[in-house]
Amino acid sequence: RIDRDRLWATLMELKEIGAYDDEATGLRGVRRLALTDADAEARRRCVAWMVEAGLEVRVDRIGNVYATRPGRDRSLPCVLMGSHIDTVATGGAFDGTLGVLGGIEVMRTLDDAGIETLRDIEVGFFTEEEGVRFGTDMLGSAVTAGRIPLEHAHKLTDNDGKTVEEELIRIGFDGEAHERRPIPHAYIECHIEQGPILSTAGVTIGIVEGVQSISWQRLTLHGEAAHAGTTPIPARHDAGLVAASVVVEARRMCDSGEFGQLRATVGNFVVSDGQTNVIPHTATITIDLRNPNNTHMTAAESHLATYVHTLSTQHGVTATWERMAKTPVVPFDPAIQNLLASTADDLDLPYVRTMSGAGHDAQEIAALCPTAMVFVAGENGGISHTPREHSTPAACADGTDVLANAVLHLANQ
Amino acid sequence: RIDRDRLWATLMELKEIGAYDDEATGLRGVRRLALTDADAEARRRCVAWMVEAGLEVRVDRIGNVYATRPGRDRSLPCVLMGSHIDTVATGGAFDGTLGVLGGIEVMRTLDDAGIETLRDIEVGFFTEEEGVRFGTDMLGSAVTAGRIPLEHAHKLTDNDGKTVEEELIRIGFDGEAHERRPIPHAYIECHIEQGPILSTAGVTIGIVEGVQSISWQRLTLHGEAAHAGTTPIPARHDAGLVAASVVVEARRMCDSGEFGQLRATVGNFVVSDGQTNVIPHTATITIDLRNPNNTHMTAAESHLATYVHTLSTQHGVTATWERMAKTPVVPFDPAIQNLLASTADDLDLPYVRTMSGAGHDAQEIAALCPTAMVFVAGENGGISHTPREHSTPAACADGTDVLANAVLHLANQ
Ligand SMILES: NC(=O)NCCC(=O)O
Numbered sequence: 174r175i176d177r178d179r180l181w182a183t184l185m186e187l188k189e190i191g192a193y194d195d196e197a198t199g200l201r202g203v204r205r206l207a208l209t210d211a212d213a214e215a216r217r218r219c220v221a222w223m224v225e226a227g228l229e230v231r232v233d234r235i236g237n238v239y240a241t242r243p244g245r246d247r248s249l250p251c252v253l254m255g256s257h258i259d260t261v262a263t264g265g266a267f268d269g270t271l272g273v274l275g276g277i278e279v280m281r282t283l284d285d286a287g288i289e290t291l292r293d294i295e296v297g298f299f300t301e302e303e304g305v306r307f308g309t310d311m312l313g314s315a316v317t318a319g320r321i322p323l324e325h326a327h328k329l330t331d332n333d334g335k336t337v338e339e340e341l342i343r344i345g346f347d348g349e350a351h352e353r354r355p356i357p358h359a360y361i362e363c364h365i366e367q368g369p370i371l372s373t374a375g376v377t378i379g380i381v382e383g384v385q386s387i388s389w390q391r392l393t394l395h396g397e398a399a400h401a402g403t404t405p406i407p408a409r410h411d412a413g414l415v416a417a418s419v420v421v422e423a424r425r426m427c428d429s430g431e432f433g434q435l436r437a438t439v440g441n442f443v444v445s446d447g448q449t450n451v452i453p454h455t456a457t458i459t460i461d462l463r464n465p466n467n468t469h470m471t472a473a474e475s476h477l478a479t480y481v482h483t484l485s486t487q488h489g490v491t492a493t494w495e496r497m498a499k500t501p502v503v504p505f506d507p508a509i510q511n512l513l514a515s516t517a518d519d520l521d522l523p524y525v526r527t528m529s530g531a532g533h534d535a536q537e538i539a540a541l542c543p544t545a546m547v548f549v550a551g552e553n554g555g556i557s558h559t560p561r562e563h564s565t566p567a568a569c570a571d572g573t574d575v576l577a578n579a580v581l582h583l584a585n586q
Numbered sequence: 587r588i589d590r591d592r593l594w595a596t597l598m599e600l601k602e603i604g605a606y607d608d609e610a611t612g613l614r615g616v617r618r619l620a621l622t623d624a625d626a627e628a629r630r631r632c633v634a635w636m637v638e639a640g641l642e643v644r645v646d647r648i649g650n651v652y653a654t655r656p657g658r659d660r661s662l663p664c665v666l667m668g669s670h671i672d673t674v675a676t677g678g679a680f681d682g683t684l685g686v687l688g689g690i691e692v693m694r695t696l697d698d699a700g701i702e703t704l705r706d707i708e709v710g711f712f713t714e715e716e717g718v719r720f721g722t723d724m725l726g727s728a729v730t731a732g733r734i735p736l737e738h739a740h741k742l743t744d745n746d747g748k749t750v751e752e753e754l755i756r757i758g759f760d761g762e763a764h765e766r767r768p769i770p771h772a773y774i775e776c777h778i779e780q781g782p783i784l785s786t787a788g789v790t791i792g793i794v795e796g797v798q799s800i801s802w803q804r805l806t807l808h809g810e811a812a813h814a815g816t817t818p819i820p821a822r823h824d825a826g827l828v829a830a831s832v833v834v835e836a837r838r839m840c841d842s843g844e845f846g847q848l849r850a851t852v853g854n855f856v857v858s859d860g861q862t863n864v865i866p867h868t869a870t871i872t873i874d875l876r877n878p879n880n881t882h883m884t885a886a887e888s889h890l891a892t893y894v895h896t897l898s899t900q901h902g903v904t905a906t907w908e909r910m911a912k913t914p915v916v917p918f919d920p921a922i923q924n925l926l927a928s929t930a931d932d933l934d935l936p937y938v939r940t941m942s943g944a945g946h947d948a949q950e951i952a953a954l955c956p957t958a959m960v961f962v963a964g965e966n967g968g969i970s971h972t973p974r975e976h977s978t979p980a981a982c983a984d985g986t987d988v989l990a991n992a993v994l995h996l997a998n999q
């Protein structure tokens with residue numbers, strides 16, 4: 174069993190890096206967007222912990238960081254643990270960090286117990302998992318898996334036009350290791366659930382069967398600025414109205430059941446130039462669609478495309494779509510899932526099997542090697558991406574115990 | 587008749603102050619928000635023209651500027667002309683400026699013709715007519731009319747928290763004249779129509795019967811940030827969705843005819859913190875309603891309040907309303923309207939009578955003295971608040987001719 178208090182202390186210490194007082198909730202949140210100064214400081218803290226634990230640290234060209242605990246036979250593929258330490262702008266202390274700090278805690282626990290393994294064990298953290306800053310989620314792990322070319326990732330920009338490459342160099346995490354890492358024997362990611370399924374079932378542990386499909390698109394609408402008081406309703410080309418209609422339609426699509434278990438979110442809504450008495454000439458929104466079924470996802474995307482085409486034509490507004498990210502449903506490896514289940518059984522930890530609503534680095538690494546995830550329940554219905562995100566020390570320890578024992582098993586295979 | 591070329595040259599010269607290259611239209615627009623550096627420069631240019639024309643210039647405590655051409659009997663109330671020189675962020679060369687530069691042109695024309703008048707004639711420009719920067723339109727004239735207290739106006743802030751008072755001091759237009767000016771004998775404002783009625787009727791001149799009711803409100807919605815992928819649809823408190831629904835409902839209200847000739851515009855739409863995979867916790871929109879009928883306006887406002895209350899309750903979102911501006915229907919003086927009509931007849935200029943869709947300083951000054959307006963037709967359906975705003979030199983001269991002759995008549999009354 175891992176050291177619950179040590180794990181918790183580490184989680185609470187990292188939380189302070191990028192912490193802020195959140196007005197909306199009155200709570201202390203975390204704002205540690207990828208490759209910002211706060212992220213850089215958190216990276217250095219994690220690297221320091223890795224070095225303290227006697228691990229060999231390397232950084233690759235997309236800024237992913239790996240730390241190795243050598244096994245007896247170093248020619249064998251390693252067992253990899255990991256997740257991310259970047260957060261959204263309204264984040265909490267657990268999303269991503271649990272898998273990374275949990276992985277470091279596993280290393281410490283193995284050392285404390287004087288346990289040697291056949292294979293190397295590694296723990297890593299991947300760059301820009303959240304996708305909030307540069308617009309593509311799971312960026313570092315997608316480059317690792319070869320789905321996104323390094324050159325493409327390097328050129329992505331934030332809202333201020335700064336590139337991933339510039340920012341990697343600026344914070345000193347433009348590493349030398351190749352971004353296509355050696356193929357691991359297996360990958361296990363421990364992560365908070367970020368949803369209500371575990372707490373509803375009354376368990377702390379989830380064995381993750383896979384990740385649902387994710388579609389991110391940016392839609393820009395160009396209409397025409399005109400006077401709010403004098404312009405007759407039929408003469409308007411209101412870009413903001415078309416954008417708002419898309420928000421409402423996206424929700425209707427979810428409520429209708431037509432597209433299975435579709436979830437749609439518009440998290441960005443910008444109108445230019447934001448003037449009370451001027452019809453907005455341009456509006457830009459992002460549309461985040463999720464679906465556990467690829468066919469339903471395709472249907473939802475094409476319905477929305479048709480809806481936007483019809484409505485924007487009707488309003489004399491032009492619509493431009495930009496693909497930010499798209500991943501299909503990713504099923505996890507059944508054997509690793511079963512190993513996680515039997516490990517939980519051995520530890521007397523009740524669990525449920527569940528799909529993941531959120532995207533995770535594991536879905537990218539799954540393209541390289543047998544992969545699965547352990548979920549840890551959250552409080553308050555598992556709410557996440559808000560400072561209200563919270564998991565108990567007991568739940569975090571339960572998940573990390575499952576991780577530790579499953580990894581130990583795999584590392585001696 | 588005024589000097590058409592001289593008026594046009596003045597309009598084109600002022601256009602260059604605050605000019606910018608507009609991406610959306612590919613045209614050269616004007617961005618001269620109230621009390622910015624560009625506005626300050628335009629104010630200084632106008633004051634220079636006033637001084638050149640031999641006028642006595644004074645600035646009041648809300649930054650309104652008046653220039654006087656003395657009459658034979660200075661104890662009599664003056665005849666006032668005026669408008670504004672601030673613009674929206676996506677403005678053109680005519681909105682407001684025509685009435686000010688036209689007024690200066692009237693003074694020059696009277697001088698050229700060696701005409702003396704019984705009464706003083708004044709031309710003025712009022713501070714922050716557009717309301718785009720500090721959130722309340724017709725600000726300077728409303729303070730003049732006593733509808734808005736000076737102290738209240740001074741404390742209004744822009745998006746960066748700068749106050750009207752600070753900005754008046756910064757640009758050196760915190761004058762000493764009392765903001766409640768002496769009651770004029772009459773006020774006439776010449777302004778572009780900013781709508782399609784005149785051009786549809788094939789005339790360059792409109793005699794304005796009054797201004798429709800204007801309601802500006804800011805609506806802030808507080809929901810809860812949560813993960814886009816994991817949060818079940820029924821568990822969401824999506825502030826952006828409620829805001830978008832209001833935009834769509836406001837348009838439906840216009841289309842339905844239920845609220846007479848309602849026009850509704852949402853020109854501002856801000857979600858915090860703008861993240862692709864986070865449900866927005868806060869959304870703020872402005873709602874601009876216009877109605878030529880006070881009863882319909884009241885009904886529209888109360889329908890919208892009920893709609894927002896019901897929808898936000900349903901979504902577990904709290905709604906906060908803030909009143910930015912509200913003016914009832916303002917009818918103009920029938921005698922001044924008839925004088926403008928007979929003046930247009932004398933000049934052989936065909937005209938139509940029309941209500942104004944836009945708010946104007948004249949609706950505030952109407953509380954002080956007999957007031958009316960002359961409209962000048964615009965090209966492209968009279969479109970305004972966009973760089974596409976355009977009026978011909980001939981139309982601008984026609985309107986200023988009506989202004990000149992009507993003012994001359996009143997100044998000898
Ligand atoms: N786990 C997590 O928050 N991932 C971010 C990517 C997503 O939006 O699902």
Ligand SMILES: NC(=O)NCCC(=O)O
Nearest residue numbers: 402450715716723944945
């Ligand atoms: N004329 C004009 O554009 N006035 C601004 C106030 C309004 O929005 O109507």
